[in-house]
Amino acid sequence: MSATVNVKRNVIYNVLGGVWSIALNLVLVRVQLQTLGAEAYGLISFGQTLMLMNTLFDFGLSTTLIRSLAAEREKALSFVRSAAALYWLCALLIGALIFFAAEPLASEWLRLEQVAPSEAIAALRLWAVAIAFNHLMYLYVALLSGAQRLDLLNAVKALYISLYQGGGALLLLATGELLGFMLWNALTSVAGAAIYAIATRRAWRDLLSLPRLALSALRPMLKQMLSVYGTVILSLILIQVDRLFISRLLPLTQLGFYNTAFIIIQGIGTLQGFLSTALLPVLARDHGVADQEAFARHMRRLLQVMLYAIAPLVFACVAFGRELLLLWTTPEAAEGAFRAMALLALGSLLNTISAADYTAAAATANADVIVRVNLWLTAPYVGLMYALILALGIEGAALTWVGLNFVYLFTQQPAVHRRLFGVYRVSWAARNAAPFVLLNGLIFGAARLLYGATPHATPIVSLIFIAAALALSLIACAALLDAELRRVGIRALQRAALRPRRSAL
Numbered sequence: 001m002s003a004t005v006n007v008k009r010n011v012i013y014n015v016l017g018g019v020w021s022i023a024l025n026l027v028l029v030r031v032q033l034q035t036l037g038a039e040a041y042g043l044i045s046f047g048q049t050l051m052l053m054n055t056l057f058d059f060g061l062s063t064t065l066i067r068s069l070a071a072e073r074e075k076a077l078s079f080v081r082s083a084a085a086l087y088w089l090c091a092l093l094i095g096a097l098i099f100f101a102a103e104p105l106a107s108e109w110l111r112l113e114q115v116a117p118s119e120a121i122a123a124l125r126l127w128a129v130a131i132a133f134n135h136l137m138y139l140y141v142a143l144l145s146g147a148q149r150l151d152l153l154n155a156v157k158a159l160y161i162s163l164y165q166g167g168g169a170l171l172l173l174a175t176g177e178l179l180g181f182m183l184w185n186a187l188t189s190v191a192g193a194a195i196y197a198i199a200t201r202r203a204w205r206d207l208l209s210l211p212r213l214a215l216s217a218l219r220p221m222l223k224q225m226l227s228v229y230g231t232v233i234l235s236l237i238l239i240q241v242d243r244l245f246i247s248r249l250l251p252l253t254q255l256g257f258y259n260t261a262f263i264i265i266q267g268i269g270t271l272q273g274f275l276s277t278a279l280l281p282v283l284a285r286d287h288g289v290a291d292q293e294a295f296a297r298h299m300r301r302l303l304q305v306m307l308y309a310i311a312p313l314v315f316a317c318v319a320f321g322r323e324l325l326l327l328w329t330t331p332e333a334a335e336g337a338f339r340a341m342a343l344l345a346l347g348s349l350l351n352t353i354s355a356a357d358y359t360a361a362a363a364t365a366n367a368d369v370i371v372r373v374n375l376w377l378t379a380p381y382v383g384l385m386y387a388l389i390l391a392l393g394i395e396g397a398a399l400t401w402v403g404l405n406f407v408y409l410f411t412q413q414p415a416v417h418r419r420l421f422g423v424y425r426v427s428w429a430a431r432n433a434a435p436f437v438l439l440n441g442l443i444f445g446a447a448r449l450l451y452g453a454t455p456h457a458t459p460i461v462s463l464i465f466i467a468a469a470l471a472l473s474l475i476a477c478a479a480l481l482d483a484e485l486r487r488v489g490i491r492a493l494q495r496a497a498l499r500p501r502r503s504a505l
Contacts, residue, residue: 020158022267024165026328029263031169033256033329035176038336039114042247042256043178046110047127049243050098054135055236057090080143087139095132099125111251119178126182130189137189140196145277149203156199160192234374238404241382242397245389253336258394260325260333261341265348268313272352275306276359283363295360296421300432303356304481307436310352312473315444316466317345320451323462336394343398350405353433357416369419373412377404435480443476444469 032041102124106117137160144153168184175181243262246255279302286295317324321341325334361367381404388396409429417424447469451457478486 021161021165022270024161024169025263025267028165028169029260030328031172032181033260033333035172036178036181037114038253038256038333039112039251040178040256042252042254042259043110043112043115043120043123044181045243045255045259046247046252047124047130047182048259049240049247050124050127051131051134052236052240054094054131054138056233057094057135084139087136091132091135094135095128098128098131102128109248111248113251113253115178115252122179123182126179126186129186130182133186133189133193136193137196140193140200143200144196144203145281152199152203156195160188160195163191164188234371234378237378238374238381241385242389242401245386246394246397249386249389250393254394257333257336258340258397260329261337261344261394261398264317264324264341265344268310268317268345269348269351271309271313272306272355275302275309276355280359280363283360287364292421299356299360301482301485302359303353303432304436304485306352306355307433308474308477308481311349311436311440311477312444312470314345314349315440315473316470318342319444319448319469320462320466321345323459324466326459327463340394340398343395343402347398347401347405349437350402350409353429354405354408354413357413360420361416364420366416366419369415370412373408373415377407377411436477439476439480440473443473 029041032044036044102121105124106112106120110120112120141153141157144156164185167188168181171184172181243255243258246258279298282298283295286292286298322334322338325338325341328334329337358370361370381400384403385397385400388400390396392399413429414424417428447465451462451465454461
């Protein structure tokens with residue numbers, strides 16, 4: 001199967017699986033806010049922040065597994081068995097750490113006002129079980145991605161998400177109990193790990209052979225793992241420190257508001273992840289066969305497609321964030337979250353512009369470039385985050401995120417390009433990114449002005465303006481895409497239009 005067909009197939013499977021996940025997550029968050037309230041939802045959000053332990057104990061294995069399996073599948077099997085053994089050991093360690101830390105976290109770290117400390121401790125201990133088994137899921141996701149079985153991966157992901165989020169929402173509607181939901185979270189995590197393991201064995205029996213730790217298998221990959229791990233650790237600090245500081249410095253209700261805003265932006269950012277994951281094996285193969293022209297072409301198209309999909313959603317959140325939150329959540333959550341959401345959305349857009357560079361660096365074992373840049377930026381970022389949260393609350397955290405991603409355009413992006421291509425041209429961002437940003441800014445700015453001038457404007461009415469702006473953006477921005485991408489899109493639309501006619505015949 002050609003690389004182009006693989007990319008199209010991977011993107012389609014990722015998008016289909018992701019859209020279902022995002023939709024169910026939005027439903028679940030709405031139910032959580034309505035049945036449990038902002039503080040209990042903040043406690044759930046804190047548990048999700050503790051999921052960072054999974055990344056901390058990944059050691060760069062997941063990215064290295066994907067890259068190794070995509071490049072040399074048969075030779076990677078001994079490394080797969082050793083990686084699996086490490087994942088199992090770390091899952092046990094993560095669960096034990098969080099379980100025994102639950103009491104000091106609830107009594108010393110969190111600022112509880114309505115949730116009883118005993119209830120918070122029990123919830124965190126149930127989170128420990130869930131997080132441990134989620135760590136094992138990371139292993140199976142990496143194996144299925146490296147084996148290019150994204151069809152099976154997304155089918156399993158949809159099943160697990162339906163079980164956890166869909167079942168959790170129904171349980172909350174029936175009982176409204178925090179601990180009942182947390183028990184469901186733990187049980188479905190155990191079931192999810194089992195389902196992923198079965199799917200991995202079905203995809204490729206050798207991938208799920210008995211885990212066996214062998215240092216000789218890990219040693220050749222150690223440099224790649226440490227390079228990726230350095231990037232992961234720094235990214236972990238940069239992405240998660242906002243919620244850690246908010247949970248410590250502000251009432252837990254504020255973490256609930258911040259996470260409400262973050263969920264929307266995370267959903268948008270997930271689209272970025274779908275596309276990057278689909279292209280990472282292709283970029284790794286281009287690099288492996290030294291096809292520099294194909295590598296640069298795929299990298300450019302990745303950036304354009306990400307901006308085509310993400311920029312209109314970002315500007316919808318900036319221009320109509322309060323109205324969207326009123327339709328989705330409670331008035332209290334909408335009022336508390338909409339300003340932070342607008343800022344987080346702008347930061348996400350800037351992050352998207354740098355995302356193709358991050359993916360290219362990971363695919364070519366050049367993640368050390370990202371590490372060096374982030375080493376310089378981490379300390380100032382953490383200090384500024386702390387100061388602005390104290391001064392501005394959750395809006396300060398979001399503003400710091402915008403600043404970080406703006407700085408990336410002048411640090412990370414040039415560094416990656418110089419490593420991969422020997423030179424950095426400012427025209428890369430100006431040609432491939434700026435037109436999407438400017439055009440969407442104009443379209444959604446005009447939509448907001450027209451909405452503001454509408455008599456009796458309501459959140460329901462805002463949906464008309466949002467839909468019109470989204471449609472106009474997708475039509476207008478298609479002209480900014482690479483010619484081959486436009487042809488692929490036109491052929492896809494033609495096939496979609498012809499399919500109903502053929503069915504009728």
